[in-house]
Amino acid sequence: MDSNCSPSNPIHIFSSLTSRYESATKKSDSSRKPLSLWPGMYHSPMTIALWETKSSIFERLIDPPLDAPPQSELLTKTPSQSRMTILYNFSSDYILREQYRDSWNEVRIGKLLEDLDALAGTISVKHCADDDSTTRPLYLVTASVDKIVLKKPISVDADLKVSGAVTWVGRSSIEIQLDVIQPATGHYLDAKFTSMTKEVKMVNRETTATTDSVALTANFIFVARDYKTGKAAPVNRLIPETDREKLLYGLAESIYKLRKRKFRDEKLETENGEANRFEALLAEGRIFCDMPALADRDSILLKDTCLENSLICQPQQRNIHGRIFGGFLMHRAFELAFSTAYVFAGMMPSFLEVDHVDFLRPVDVGDFLRFKSCVLYTECENSDRPLIHVEVVAHVTRPELRSSEVSNRFYFTFTVRPEAKATNNGHRIRKVVPSTEEEAHRIIERMDADSL
Numbered sequence: 001m002d003s004n005c006s007p008s009n010p011i012h013i014f015s016s017l018t019s020r021y022e023s024a025t026k027k028s029d030s031s032r033k034p035l036s037l038w039p040g041m042y043h044s045p046m047t048i049a050l051w052e053t054k055s056s057i058f059e060r061l062i063d064p065p066l067d068a069p070p071q072s073e074l075l076t077k078t079p080s081q082s083r084m085t086i087l088y089n090f091s092s093d094y095i096l097r098e099q100y101r102d103s104w105n106e107v108r109i110g111k112l113l114e115d116l117d118a119l120a121g122t123i124s125v126k127h128c129a130d131d132d133s134t135t136r137p138l139y140l141v142t143a144s145v146d147k148i149v150l151k152k153p154i155s156v157d158a159d160l161k162v163s164g165a166v167t168w169v170g171r172s173s174i175e176i177q178l179d180v181i182q183p184a185t186g187h188y189l190d191a192k193f194t195s196m197t198k199e200v201k202m203v204n205r206e207t208t209a210t211t212d213s214v215a216l217t218a219n220f221i222f223v224a225r226d227y228k229t230g231k232a233a234p235v236n237r238l239i240p241e242t243d244r245e246k247l248l249y250g251l252a253e254s255i256y257k258l259r260k261r262k263f264r265d266e267k268l269e270t271e272n273g274e275a276n277r278f279e280a281l282l283a284e285g286r287i288f289c290d291m292p293a294l295a296d297r298d299s300i301l302l303k304d305t306c307l308e309n310s311l312i313c314q315p316q317q318r319n320i321h322g323r324i325f326g327g328f329l330m331h332r333a334f335e336l337a338f339s340t341a342y343v344f345a346g347m348m349p350s351f352l353e354v355d356h357v358d359f360l361r362p363v364d365v366g367d368f369l370r371f372k373s374c375v376l377y378t379e380c381e382n383s384d385r386p387l388i389h390v391e392v393v394a395h396v397t398r399p400e401l402r403s404s405e406v407s408n409r410f411y412f413t414f415t416v417r418p419e420a421k422a423t424n425n426g427h428r429i430r431k432v433v434p435s436t437e438e439e440a441h442r443i444i445e446r447m448d449a450d451s452l
Contacts, residue, residue: 009085010085010086010087010161010163011049011050011084011085011086011087012049012087012089013045013046013049013086013087013088013089013096014045014049014089014093014096015045015093015095015096015099045096045099046086046115046118046119047115047118049086050118050119050122067136068134068135068136069134069135069136070135070136070226070228070233071130071132071135071138072135074234074235074236074237075130075236075237076236076237076238076239077127077166077236077237077238077239078238078239078240078241078245079165079166079167079238079240079241079245079248080165080241081126081127082123082124082126082127082165082166082176083123083163083164083165084119084122084123084126084163084164084165085161085162085163086115086119086161086162086163087159087160087161088100088159088160088161088162089159090156090157090158090159090160091157091158091159097156097157099111100112100156101156102156104153104417105155105156105157106153106154106155106156107154107155107156107160109150109334109338109351110330110331110332110334110335110338111331112154112180112216113148113327113330113331113334113354114325114327114328114330114331115162115327116148116162116178116180116218116220116327117142117145117220117325117326117327117330118325118327119162119164119178120142120164120176120178120218120220120222121140121142121222121319121326123164123165123166123176124140124166124174124176124220124222125137125140127166127169127174127235127236127238128140128174128224128235128236130236136226136227136228137227138224138225138226138227138233138235139224139225139226139227139230139233139321140174140222140223140224140225141222141223141225141321141323141326141359141362142220142221142222142326142359143173143221143222143223143359144220144221144356144357144358144359145218145219145220145221145330145354145356145357146175146219146220146221146255146356147217147218147219147353147354147355147356148216148217148218148219148353148354149216149217149218149352149353150215150216150351150352150353151214151215151216151217152215153215154180154182154215154216155182158182158183159182159183160180160181160182161180161181161182162178162179162180162181163178163179163181164176164177164178164179164218165177166238167219167240167245167248167249167252168238168248168249168252168253168256169235169236169237169238170256171232171234171235172223172224172225172232172233172234172235173221173222173223173224173235174221174222174223174224174235175219175220175221175252176219176220176221176222177217177218177219177248178217178218178219178220179214179216179217180214180215180216180217180218181213181214181215182213182215183213218354277440277444278437278440278441278444281433281434281440281443281444282434282435282436282437282440284296284299284433285301285302285433285434285435285436285439285440286435288301288433288435289301289435296431298428298430298431299430299431299432299433300344300430300431300432300433301432301433301434301435302374302375302376302432302433302434302435302439302443303374303435303439305340305344305374305375305432306340306372306373306374307336307339307340307343307372307373307374308336308370308371308372308373309332309336309370309371310368310369310370310371310397311332311368311369312366312367312368312369313363313364313365313366313367313368313369314365315365317365318365322364322365323362323363323364323365324362324363324364324365324367324369326359329363329369329394329407329408330354330357330410332371333357333371333373333392333394333408333410333412334351334354334410334412336371336373336392337373337390337392337410337412337414338351338412338414339373340373340374340375340390340392341375341388341390341412341414344375344388344430345386345388345414345416345429347416347417348416348417348419349388349414349415349416349417350414350415350416350417351412351413351414352387352413352414352415353412353413354410354411354412354413355389355411355412355413355446355449355450356409356410356411356449357408357409357410357411358408358409359407359408360406360407360408360409361396361405361406361407362407363394363396363407363408367396367397367398368396368397368398368399369394369395369396369397369407370394370395370397370404371392371393371394371395372392372393372395373390373391373392373393374390374391375388375389375390375391375432376389376390376391376411376432376442376443376446377389377431377432377443377446377447378429378430378431378432380428380429380431385415386415386416386429387413387414387415388413388414388415388416388429389411389412389413389446389450390411390412390413390414391409391410391411391442391446392408392409392410392411392412393406393408393409393410394406394407394408394409394410395407411446411449413450416429
């Protein structure tokens with residue numbers, strides 16, 4: 001195990017306006033590529049620290065030896081061999097603190113999501129490395145984000161630690177769990193906020209949290225591809241050692257089997273009674289379309305909750321494989337989802353969790369990327385803590401080819417901040433209703449996924 005990134009010796013994050021590694025790199029080894037020219041350097045201070053720590057591994061991935069043979073024999077590794085710990089020195093580094101501060105003196109969640117994806121990717125690289133410079137490395141990509149749950153607000157005034165490791169592997173897939181840890185304080189440990197997260201329907205992985213200082217948990221799934229053939233490639237095996245590692249492995253295995261069974265049974269379930277659910281959802285939408293004066297004022301059509309933005313993907317946003325960094329996409333999707341929930345609720349939203357993210361196709365430098373968001377549905381049974389479920393879909397649009405393909409689907413859950421609720425003058429969160437069968441399908445599919 002690399003002593004430079006062991007849990008007992010965490011990697012310290014520094015503000016990225018100036019890099020303390022740049023001059024050291026140039027002085028110590030003039031043959032190495034300057035740090036500022038490496039892909040991904042413009043994302044965040046964490047990316048800089050990760051690249052410097054494992055620079056020899058990443059340099060092989062930038063220019064992989066395609067003519068080299070593949071890994072001849074799979075290794076058996078433990079979770080501790082891939083574990084990494086990152087420390088944000090917010091309490092002492094003013095510039096770093098300002099880079100992560102949001103309007104409420106908390107950590108910017110979108111920027112943190114970007115960092116988590118970078119760390120999960122580094123952990124997957126560590127697990128797949130065979131320490132043999134004569135073989136060609138694997139091409140690792142983010143397949144999905146299983147779940148990211150915020151358990152309490154994260155202050156930007158106190159140091160923050162992120163720790164993670166591989167928890168489960170399949171033939172070519174790798175699951176990584178990350179814990180964001182911050183010491184509990186009276187001001188930021190909101191008991192109501194903590195209990196609120198229990199209302200969100202999700203697979204319960206909270207047994208893995210050992211203390212109240214765990215502020216956020218995240219589960220990423222990466223898949224391995226052969227650099228030369230592009231086909232799925234087997235990854236090193238995993239043997240959990242501790243009781244906690246065995247528990248995480250068993251949970252991941254159960255969820256993997258549950259997903260496969262759900263996918264197999266979805267069509268049968270639809271044929272056995274889904275029509276009634278669709279009709280019930282569509283009935284109110286038809287009133288909006290056909291008799292708008294008689295529609296329920298506490299409801300709103302899904303199409304009237306939509307927002308959209310777009311961008312051209314730039315070289316500074318690429319990862320080590322030359323594709324657009326998945327963390328950057330999550331960051332942009334979160335910002336749009338937050339804005340969507342804000343405009344919809346009429347009150348400042350509060351993030352609860354990333355329900356699921358699918359990475360359906362890669363995004364390349366120069367792609368015209370469009371993010372489209374909407375509120376899929378709301379849960380207002382508990383009026384003090386209503387839940388707002390937002391979908392963001394990313395489309396790679398190619399005007400010269402007259403084509404548009406979905407690259408990513410993101411699902412976020414928000415509530416409203418207590419202080420905003422107290423000053424909202426009785427404004428209610430509306431129910432969202434579909435006006436088309438396609439919208440009704442999307443709503444029911446998401447409701448079913450959230451109920452697992």
